[in-house]
Amino acid sequence: MQVKLTNIVDNTTQDNSDFIPSSGLSYLFELEDKKILFDAGDQGMVLRHNMQLLDIDPKSIDTLVLSHGHWDHTFGIEALMNARGDAPVLEIIAHPYAFKERRVTKFVLRILALLKYKIYNFGFPKLSREIREKISLTPVTEPFELSPFLTTIGEISEWKEKPSKIDKLTIKIDKKFVKDELLDDLSLILKTKEGIVLILGCGHAGVLNICLRAKEIYPDEDIKMIIGGTHLVALSEEEELEYVAKKLEKEYKKPMLYFSHCTGKKAIKFMTNYFGEKIVKSFRVGDILTFEC
Numbered sequence: 001m002q003v004k005l006t007n008i009v010d011n012t013t014q015d016n017s018d019f020i021p022s023s024g025l026s027y028l029f030e031l032e033d034k035k036i037l038f039d040a041g042d043q044g045m046v047l048r049h050n051m052q053l054l055d056i057d058p059k060s061i062d063t064l065v066l067s068h069g070h071w072d073h074t075f076g077i078e079a080l081m082n083a084r085g086d087a088p089v090l091e092i093i094a095h096p097y098a099f100k101e102r103r104v105t106k107f108v109l110r111i112l113a114l115l116k117y118k119i120y121n122f123g124f125p126k127l128s129r130e131i132r133e134k135i136s137l138t139p140v141t142e143p144f145e146l147s148p149f150l151t152t153i154g155e156i157s158e159w160k161e162k163p164s165k166i167d168k169l170t171i172k173i174d175k176k177f178v179k180d181e182l183l184d185d186l187s188l189i190l191k192t193k194e195g196i197v198l199i200l201g202c203g204h205a206g207v208l209n210i211c212l213r214a215k216e217i218y219p220d221e222d223i224k225m226i227i228g229g230t231h232l233v234a235l236s237e238e239e240e241l242e243y244v245a246k247k248l249e250k251e252y253k254k255p256m257l258y259f260s261h262c263t264g265k266k267a268i269k270f271m272t273n274y275f276g277e278k279i280v281k282s283f284r285v286g287d288i289l290t291f292e293c
Contacts, residue, residue, distance in 0.1 A: 003149060003190060004030040005199070005227070005289045008050050009041035009076070010260045012284045018053055019285040022046045024072040025201055025229055025261045028054075029190075031147050034062040037080075038188065039201050042072035044079020050285055051083075058083035063091050063146065067201020068184045069098035069124045070169075081131045089136050093146070095155060095184035096139035099124045101172040102180060122169055143217055146188075149293040153187045153198075153213050161208035161247075162240070164231035187228075189214050192291045195224035198255075202262050203230040208247050225256040227283055232271075233264025241267055245274045258283040 009026035013019040024042030028035060041047040051058060058080055067073055077092075084090065102123030127135075143154040163182070170177040185204040190197040196218050198210060205213075207230050211223055235241050248254060254275060259268050260283040272280040283289075 001032050001149070001293050003192075003291045003293050004028075005190075005291070006030070006054060006056070007260065007283055007285050007287045008054060008056065009039075009047055010283070010285045012260070012282060014284055014286045017286055019050050020046045021285060024076065025067070026073075026076060027199065027228070028056060028061075029150060031150070034147065035060050036146055036150065037061045037064045038199065039067050039073040040064060040076035040080050042075050044076045044082075047076035048079050048083055054286065059085065059087040061090065063093060065146065065152065065186075065188070066092060066094035066098045066184075067186050068182065068204065069094065069100060069102065070202070071102075071119060071122045071125070073201055074098075074124050075119075077125060077135075078127060078131060081127075081134055084134070087134075089134055091136045091138055093138045093140055093144060093152070095141060095186050097171060097173075097184035098186070099137060099139070100184075102169050103172075103177065105168055105170050105179075123171065140186075149191050151189050151191075151217070153189055153210065153217070155183055156185065156205040156209050156213050157183055159206060159209050160212060161206050162235075163206040163209060164202075164204055164234040166204070166234065187214075189217060190291060190293070191218065191221065192224065192293050194292075195222040197225040197227065197291060198223060200226065200228035200230055203228065203232075207232070207244060211248075211252055223252045223255045225258065227258040227260075227289070229261030229263060230259060230267070231262045231264075232267035233262055235267065238270065241270045242274070245271060249275075254279060257281065258289070260284065 026041040171180040
């Protein structure tokens with residue numbers, strides 16, 4: 001069976017295209033019997049515009065999976081739901097923390113963020129009652145089978161390698177705002193005939209920790225490709241990037257790397273110099289990858 005993966009929302013677009021870039025992320029999986037949206041981007045207008053250019057009907061989406069609850073992956077939900085009209089209830093699958101409210105840690109920083117981004121809540125959006133009635137939330141922490149070939153990776157709470165975290169947000173748990181440990185970071189595994197493909201939203205758990213978890217789930221499969229936002233932008237030292245690169249080379253046999261979203265220009269340049277352009281690719285809005293499963 002062939003699986004098609006389309007980039008709908010991302011930081012970069014194809015050259016001379018009519019797609020609109022944004023700082024969010026949204027991918028579409030088209031399987032034999034269903035369409036699964038992975039994240040909804042940061043702006044509903046951008047999501048809808050790029051969907052129209054790609055001839056993707058919002059009503060055709062069967063399931064929405066969230067990589068985590070940050071605003072740049074969830075704020076497109078309202079526009080998506082409005083565009084679905086009278087379509088059946090949409091199931092949203094994510095870690096339970098993905099549905100929580102988030103905000104910047106310090107009050108002064110919150111005000112600055114409000115002025116810059118015009119938002120106060122950096123977590124799951126506040127939706128109207130009408131929209132909430134059209135969605136069904138499915139919280140998951142363990143690996144969850146979306147299809148015989150596609151599964152979520154589950155919560156990664158123990159990091160053997162350095163995660164790619166940010167420390168400027170808090171999350172509302174049990175009516176209190178606490179430090180956001182980003183436990184809701186959730187990647188996907190696609191099992192293909194050639195091996196497994198990892199699809200990351202932001203990869204806050206850390207690329208190497210995600211690879212370790214994937215091998216726990218599929219110990220006999222090689223990791224052939226890593227796609228998406230890897231948040232390598234959080235690794236400021238070149239030695240940290242070199243460590244990741246050497247691990248990918250020696251322990252995971254140099255998988256193909258299709259970078260997008262929050263990987264960061266510095267990290268992409270480093271990885272390209274290390275592995276070469278045959279391995280390191282860009283994954284932009286409008287780009288399509290197909291896999292035999």
